[in-house]
Amino acid sequence: MADKERIDFCIVCRKNTTYTLQKRNIIKTIKDKEYTFSITVAVCDECGEEMSIPGLIDRNIQEIDEQYRTYEGIVSIEDIEKLMKIYKIGKGPLSLALGFGEVTITRYLLGQIPSKEYSDILRTALSSPAFMKRKLQENRDKIAMAAYNKAMEAATQLVNLFSVSDKMLRVISYVFERLEEVTPLMLQKLLYFIQGISYALNKRPMFYENCQAWVHGPVYPEVYDMFRDFKYNPIEDARFAIFEGTKDALTEEERRVIDLVVDTFGEYSGKVLERITHKELPWKLARKGYADTIPCNETILRGNIEKYYMEKNEEYDFSSEDGLRKYIMAFL
Known part of the structure; x- marks a missing residue:
């Protein structure tokens, strides 16, 4: 949302009013476990009631997703994209290289939350080029030769990068x-x-x-x-x-x-x-x-x-x- 004056329709005031974005905590239960999430709400400057603003629900979903991943130590979509960038590898080949099903990474990039086990594998691959090299070698028969060679070269270069402190x-x-x-x-x-x-x-x-x-x-x-x-x-x-x-x-x-x-x-x-x-x-x-x-x-x-x-x-x-x-x- 732009930083210019924010105006939208308030259903309580029954007219267009200015509003202010504020943070509010909510409690949600996920898999029988309670979490407190901080979300963004729009508050009418005239009546003080919350307003329904276009795009705000999507923003809240993203905020809750990011906070949930942080609570549970789950890898983020940005981290997965970073992993693909570092090793110059596509979604399918990365899935196979890490021992996942071929469409697993695709699902994660679309928003599905990884299990803790798979998230830990992704995190380790991101932080340890030596681990990534081992996974590539273990699963090289499942990956196209061109994809394997590019990823292995990137992993080798990254291992060499750690020759400095x-x-x-x-x-x-x-x-x-x-x-x-x-x-x-x-x-x-x-x-x-x-x-x-x-x-x-x-x-x-x-x-x-x-x-x-x-x-x-x-x-x-x-x-x-x-x-x-x-x-x-x-x-x-x-x-x-x-x-x-x-x-x-x-x-x-x-x-x-x-x-x-x-x-x-x-x-x-x-x-x-x-x-x-x-x-x-x-x-x-x-x-x-x-x-x-x-x-x-x-x-x-x-x-x-x-x-x-x-x-x-x-x-x-x-x-x-x-x-x-x-x-x-x-x-x-």
Whole structure:
């Protein structure tokens, strides 16, 4: 419903009146078990009675469905769609791969609620690529070869994705949520700045992976391997759908650091960010003895990153976007 003034016919007032949407709790019994659900109701601004508004019943059904699934730990339709997207697999092949009947996933997508047993299988497939690989191997004879190969390739890539820490994955996923386009070069530099600002504001690293002093600035080698195929193009990686909507896995302090970096450094291209890192002491110290064009894989010591960014924080105040922008402009 639009945010403009809401008007509809009130059967009590017998005329068109404005109304307000409010939340109301109801109690429903499902399979002999009582549940309290919060639904949306329309209340007439003149008489205070509830009104019947087009579309509201469908909205309530959706609200009750979502809350019931949460109460019982049942997988959502969105999660099933995410699973299909991640593994590039259709409804029928996914059903067979997980050991279900061929039309089971189709029924779930139309609104049928899965049993707890089947829901747990779907949840595990979504959270564990190793489990998905096992299910694909167990049921490969039931699936068309093309569908099997695509899903297995996606599962293998996702297993490889977990070669970095969970924190690194969550940070990358959150950066993807915040920015529409991120190239591999840009991502590398944002991760480096996030690490530095985390030291400055939270007095600890955001993640424990080490970066190296490559020719084009700080690089996290494992992250480079994950996205090397994108070269200079924006990253479009369906594998990260597995982390969508999980930003709560980051603390409020961690999200604040990422938001500050994304809203400032994130306004610039990877090449511009590279120029900034080339003027910073941690990269210079690690590159000592190497000519500008000579490759090296020397580690940029986390202690040097910490010392440098804590000192610059005293000078610029990285707790605000203004302070970060002043720092950026000083280096450009």
